Amino acid sequence: MAREFTSVGVVGLGTMGAGIVEVFARNGIDVTAVEISAAAVERGRATLTGSTDRAVAKGKLAEADRDALLARVDWQVGLDALHSVDLVIEAVPEHLDLKQRIFAELDRVCKPEAILATNTSSLSVTEISVATTRPNQVIGIHFFNPAPVMKLVEVVRTVVTSADVVADVEALCERLGKVDVTISDRAGFIANALLFGYLNHAVSMFESRYATREDIDAAMKLGCGLPMGPLALMDLIGLDTAYEILDTMYRRGGRDRRHAPVPLIKQMVTAGLLGRKSGRGFYTYERPGSPVVVPDEHTPVTTGAALADGARAIAKVGIVGSGTMATGIIEVFAKAGYEVISVTRGAEKSAKVCEAVKTSLNKGVVRGKLSETDRDAALGRVTWSATLDHLADVDLVVEAVVEELSVKKALFASLDEICKPGVVLATTTSSLPVIDVAMATQRPADVIGLHFFNPAPIMPLVEIVQTIRTSAETSATARAVCAALGKTGVVCGDRSGFIVNALLFPYLNDAVKMLEASYSTADDIDYAMKLGCGYPMGPFELLDVVGLDVSLAIQRELYLELREPGFAPAPLLEHLVTAGYLGRKSGRGFRDHTKR
Ligand SMILES: NC(=O)c1ccc[n+]([C@@H]2O[C@H](COP(=O)([O-])OP(=O)(O)OC[C@H]3O[C@@H](n4cnc5c(N)ncnc54)[C@H](O)[C@@H]3O)[C@@H](O)[C@H]2O)c1
Secondary structure, eight states, rough: OOOOOOOEEOOSSHHHHHHHHHHHTTTOOOEEEEESSSHHHHHHHHHHOOOOOOOHHHTOOHHHHHHHHHTTTTEEEGGGGGOOOOOOEOOOOOOHHHHHHHHHHHHHOOOOOOEEEEEESSOHHHHHHHTTSSSSEEEEEEOOSSSOOOOOEEEOTTTSOOHHHHHHHHHHHHHHEEEEEEEOOTTTHHHHHHHHHHHHHHHHHHHSSSHHHHHHHHHHHHOHHHOOOOHHHOOOOOOOHHHHHHHHHHHHHTGGGGOOOHHHHHHHHHHOOBBGGGSSSSEEEESSOOEEEEEOTTTTOOOHHHHHTTTOOOOOOEOOOOOOHHHHHEEEHHTOOEEEEEEEEHHHHHHHHHHHHHHOOOOOOTTTTOOOHHHHHHTTTTEEOOOOOGGOOOSEEOOOOOSOOHHHHHHHHHHHHSSSSEEEEEEOOSSHHHHHHHTTTTTTEEEEEEESSSSSSTOOOEEEOOHHHHHHHHHHHHHHHHHHHHOOEEEOOOTTTTTHHHHHHOOOOHHHHHHTTOOOOOOOHHIIIIIIIISSOOHHHHHHHHHHHHHHHHHHHHHHHOOOGGSSOHHHHHHHHHHHBBBGGTBBSSSBOOOO
């Protein structure tokens, strides 16, 4: 029989603590909520009232239930109020000495059988536990932000945590409606160990002006379906907390440079830009604690007129290639009203592409997303050709041929001879340097990357890749075209992986390394990222969909270009590829797909 918890204590009522109070009180458990001062108690109480009022306004909580929930909370200053609770969860700032002091004090104040839990994200639960005389009753209960919303709890047992305590806490998590994964005491546990390298990398992209904050965030939301971009997430976590977590992970996790906090984070913390809680971080918020972003001096002007500023007029577009991407891109341009010339390497290929475009447009008609008239008009806008000479008077060429540099370079050299002056020449490459392609022409200023995502008619994102030779006019034209296509164009530099792949694949690779180290299972790691961070798929699900060979190739490129030791492909990934386990397409990857 699991222990019944009727009263708990929460210490520290900041970003996490206030949310944790809500989780317990919502589930009928009395909470003693403790802070260091009356003012801090009031802030915590205001967070809870605000959150529950919003739930009532949205119809998610009845008024009577809200009142009952609030009545379950006893607000107090100082730890002495915790003398009779069954369990305490500590959520004070991420400093080992502070947590150790609090645990020593809790050990003195709390009844002998009480369980003492920490919500630390990265510190050693073991080191915290030894500040007490009952380390076997100390455990990590790591909630995710926002605690009332995120389903995951990481339960962290140390080598001395007693099995009863682990079982009692697992049962408690279930009662709270949470899904728990129980793991041992390692820096960052599952989710943060996979998340923070990615967040830090995103900050370094912003710091080096590789892309704007809006573009980095839009890229990860629209390209990977994440609930929020990395910089908006840093603001939600709190930059001071994120700094401490990174710093601890760097020191505890083998001094991986990717966890060494990017200098900008420390500067922002020192300047009081802590994120949502202080009203300003990477973004500016309506007021401290508010989730509403308001425009500031860095907010881009996104009106149509401003976008078109300096852009060349584009009416006629040539699309070269006959694969999945070319087919999708033809559809996208034709639907948006452009006159399209599709060029393939032969009439047979053209017929196939034409059929594929028709099939896709027909699907749109069947689903009620496109009228028959619009479908016919879109098809009527496309001319099918097998010779590049027909591109002499187009305004824009989008190349989507095989991902081989020599082929692309030869094609661009031909386009340079055939196309009229002033045409924008775009490549859809996802991994080759755009500058290599640009230098195959006499007009590198007119060359740019337009990295569409698959399937192009559905995915809303296009990465606009500027080389060091791309002109402002070409870039403005690319942005205007993306807007006219109804896509979100994000502008970035010409580096391996652009924004999305550079941020996504090292995280996937880290997940493979974590599995390889036997820290956790593929299922638990997938759960952790989905339920703790709101990812649409876990890393192993995604790797199996993308293909392990494709993922390995991208990771190798990133490693070769950036020479970051932490980017070295996981040996397990290499072995699986060598063994022919490529993911869904081969029937087996991290999981066996033949049995499902
Ligand atoms: N922010 C996140 O997204 C997140 C997610 C999961 C876990 N965590 C972890 O939760 C813990 C708290 O982080 P946070 O982001 O809520 O921090 P925070 O800075 O928002 O809040 C910490 C609160 O603790 C209070 N406090 C400080 N000393 C205290 C004391 N002696 N007694 C009582 N209260 C005290 C502070 O007044 C403050 O209100 C950290 O260990 C952090 O790593 C954070």
